[in-house]
Amino acid sequence: MKRVYAFNFILLCLFTAVSAASPVKGLLERVSPGSSGKFIIEQVASASDFFELDQKGEKVVIRGNNPVSIATGINWYLKYHAGVHLSWNNMSAQLPAVLPAVPHKERHETASTFRYDFNYCTFSYTMAFWDWKRWEKEIDWMALHGINLSLALVGADAVWRNVLFKLGYSKEEANEFIAGPGFQAWWLMNNLEGWGGPNTDSWYESRIALQKKILKRMHEYGIQPILPGYSGMLPHNAREKLGVNVTDPGTWNGYNRPAFLQPTDERFQEIAELYYKEMNRLFGKADYYSMDPFHEGGKVAGVDLDAAGQAIWKAMKKNNPNATWVIQAWGANPRPQMIKNIPKGDLIVLDLYSESRPQWGDPESTWYRKNGFDGHQWLYCMLLNYGGNVGLHGKMQHVIDEYYKAAESPFGNSLKGVGITMEGTENNPVMYELLCELPWRPARFSKDEWLKGYVSARYGKFSPRLWEAWVLLGNSIYNCPARSTQQGTHESVFCARPSLKVYQVSSWSEMSDYYNPLEVIRAASMFVEEADRFKGNNNFEYDLIDVVRQAVAEKGRLIYKVVRAAYEARDPKLLKQASDRFLELLLAQDRLLATRPEFKVGSWIEQARSLGHTGAEKDWLEWNARVQITTWGNRHAANEGGLRDYAHREWNGLLKDFYYLRWKTWLDRLSQLPDEDPAASIDYYGLEEAWTLQHNTYPSAQEGDCVETAKIIFGKLN
Structure with a gap:
């Protein structure tokens, strides 16, 4: 009888190892073909979720209580032992023939169900x-x-x-x-x-x-x-x-x-x-x-x-006696x-905006619930x-x-x-x-x-200069005040409908000036300094373009203030210089973002059209894609409803053909120094809707060298 129990136990362990290894092996092969053989995957029963990193010979052991825990352990190992960071912009890697060894068993567990x-x-x-x-x-x-x-x-x-x-x-x-x-x-x-x-x-x-x-x-x-x-x-x-x-x-x-x-x-x-x-x-x-x-x-x-x-x-x-209701707190x-x-036990509440308007019972919240949930x-x-x-x-x-x-x-x-x-x-x-x-x-x-x-x-290796840049960002643009209810990023002025009172882009952003834009520009300069050293590193080049993009947007907002001041001072020469400078920066931003597919409207439109089976279906899907990121809705919803530009994107192609047209139209009229803001007389929706109905092609592939373009564009900020 003991032999039967032992045999069954071995079968159970074998089945557990196979069941864990199957999805995880597929994951490893998608990340780095041929890499699954470099790991030993072990699934072990546990009352709580955990993963362990260990070593057996030249193979790295990832141990956990289920495939998700094991996958989390793989990610932890790749990040903190192998210098490989898998991200939306980079979900593949070339792992070394022999993986860096785990020096001692490392265990992480969580009480989060x-x-x-x-x-x-x-x-x-x-x-x-x-x-x-x-x-x-x-x-x-x-x-x-x-x-x-x-x-x-x-x-x-x-x-x-x-x-x-x-x-x-x-x-x-x-x-x-x-x-x-x-x-x-x-x-x-x-x-x-x-x-x-x-x-x-x-x-x-x-x-x-x-x-x-x-x-x-x-x-x-x-x-x-x-x-x-x-x-x-x-x-x-x-x-x-x-x-x-x-x-x-x-x-x-x-x-x-x-x-x-x-x-x-x-x-x-x-x-x-x-x-x-x-x-x-x-x-x-x-x-x-x-x-x-x-x-x-x-x-x-x-x-x-x-x-x-x-x-x-x-x-x-x-329908299912074991089911749980999940609901958003908003x-x-x-x-x-x-x-x-x-x-x-039959309800889970997602405290959707815990970082700014928590409802779990924090008395300092503007959405305070005394009894939480x-x-x-x-x-x-x-x-x-x-x-x-x-x-x-x-x-x-x-x-x-x-x-x-x-x-x-x-x-x-x-x-x-x-x-x-x-x-x-x-x-x-x-x-x-x-x-x-x-x-x-x-x-x-x-x-x-x-x-x-x-x-x-x-970035695969430590750089004191990049750490300094990230700490600077962490203490400025990533240090939004606790009480702020700002809806997301400090929006780029390039994406706004032009007027003399431009500040936020979307109707409900609640933006505030909580950081010094010059610190963002300084952080961008540090990325540019390190660009040659990290050239070819996918994650670095994505961040380089993103941080320099933010710096260009900051400069654009500063130049916009000069445009407004020149108009108020009735100084046509300064107004012309500032207007030209603003448009130059906007087009420079477009060229910068052309170097990464993640920042191209062509990628978004290509995704949409690729799902269509006929020309008419492709056009309909493209219209959905174009409308959502611009007018969002029909004329009433866009203007009176306030939905226009809610999903604005600072993307290559969109900057050059959509946002530039709005700003150029407004600046040309402003140059005549009218008594009233010309924004009131411009049918912005008419300009915008025309773009949503087009089917001109935008490239989705990278255009230009990331590092060299970033250097050139950043040099234009001085």
Whole structure:
């Protein structure tokens, strides 16, 4: 009998090793072909997530309790032992024949049950046009950074289309409700209907196929997907079409909002069941569902919020008794009355903006909740980026300190992990690297010391000069005041609609001058100094272009002030000189950003067009891509709604053909020294819409040498 037990134990260990090695081996081979044989992967049972780095002969041992923990250990080893930093701009590496040895066993463990990824908006502002090749890299990035819980919205439009068919809606009516690819986040958050559509049949089919691949890979890693659940959403005309009791949805920036089906309506559970059956049929059941009713101004008048919470929860639990509801804390949501009677353990609250407007119970917050989330589980999340805007920004030390403050507070018992909840991604990698490491570091630490390790990891070797540059950035542009509620980066003036009162670009940015722009320019000079030494290093060249880009934007803002002063002084000569200088800098920025595909509008448009099967479908997808990053909406939504430039991007191609046209038009009229600001007489939307309707080609490949171009452009700042 003992031999049988021993044999079974050996089989169990073998199965565990194989199950862990399979997704991890694939990851290693994608990162560096042929590298998986240089590692020994061991999966060991544990009550909490952990990873260990060890050594056996010439092979590095990565040990952990599941594939995500093991992948996190691989990333830690690569960063802090091999000097290899895998990032959005660089997800591959050439590892040495013999890996650097681990000098002594190193163990990291975390009490964080969940490490969460994504915001609804990320699926539109960044991922609207991703194919499987790009998604595969992202899921690898997630595993490497410890993510084990992730929003998974792809294909929700196909679920809804089929549900609407079963409710008696025609194909045309369904497409009037479902938003297009560039705007589905706001449709799913109950803000608008139909904008960006109608979607094609092939679009829906491709989304189903893509989501199945995404979910398969997530399950292989053990990353728990969060599927969109049913929250009571229906088309705004549901009362007339279905005869159900819905609230008057009103409008959002001029767009019809979806209706909210009253929880007391006898058809609520019926429609919810119909929805979940279709979701299950296409994608299977999930253990986590995301529902966010009443998002951003959704009307609650006349709604029994307790009954609403119970109806949403019961429908979810009927579909899967083991399911947990995941909800975003944003503004007044989640309404305390809606979640008060949800059983503890059945709800996870994402404190979406913990770094600036925490709701977990911090009395210093402008969104203070005395009772936090009333004992429900919650995650400390960093939003950081709004609209996918490009720019350096963060609260580096504050993010660190607030995490440990929250963990040590009376609300720490219900704190179950961290989340990155950016509206747009693929930028500002240093802040996401920092946030993802928090769960694996047991005590507070200094950002300056952490940056020393970051420099060595990111660039493959330590540079005192680059560390000095990063510390300077960490104490200036990455040191946004704790109380600031600024929505993301300090926006580039080049991207603003011109006027004599330009400050922020998007309508709600709440920007403030919290740092000295000359310090950013000085940090950029240090990067330029080190450029020859690190030439060819992918991560360095990305950062070089990004930091110099920020410096050029800072200089542009300073020159804009000269333009305004010259106009007010009625000095035509100075106005001409300052205007020419401003436009020169804007075009120099365009040339600088042409050297990296990450900063090119051509990359964004190419992604969109590549998903189309016909010329007409490609044009429609390109229109979605162009509109989202410029006007965002129709004339009313852009101007009166304030949505224009919300998702502005300081990108090559967009600077030269879109932002330059606006500034040149305004500066030409300003040069006549009119009594009033000429901005009022310019139809900016007319200029902007014309660009969204074009189909001229923008290159996506690198143009020019990064290092040499950065040197030339930076030299122009003096």
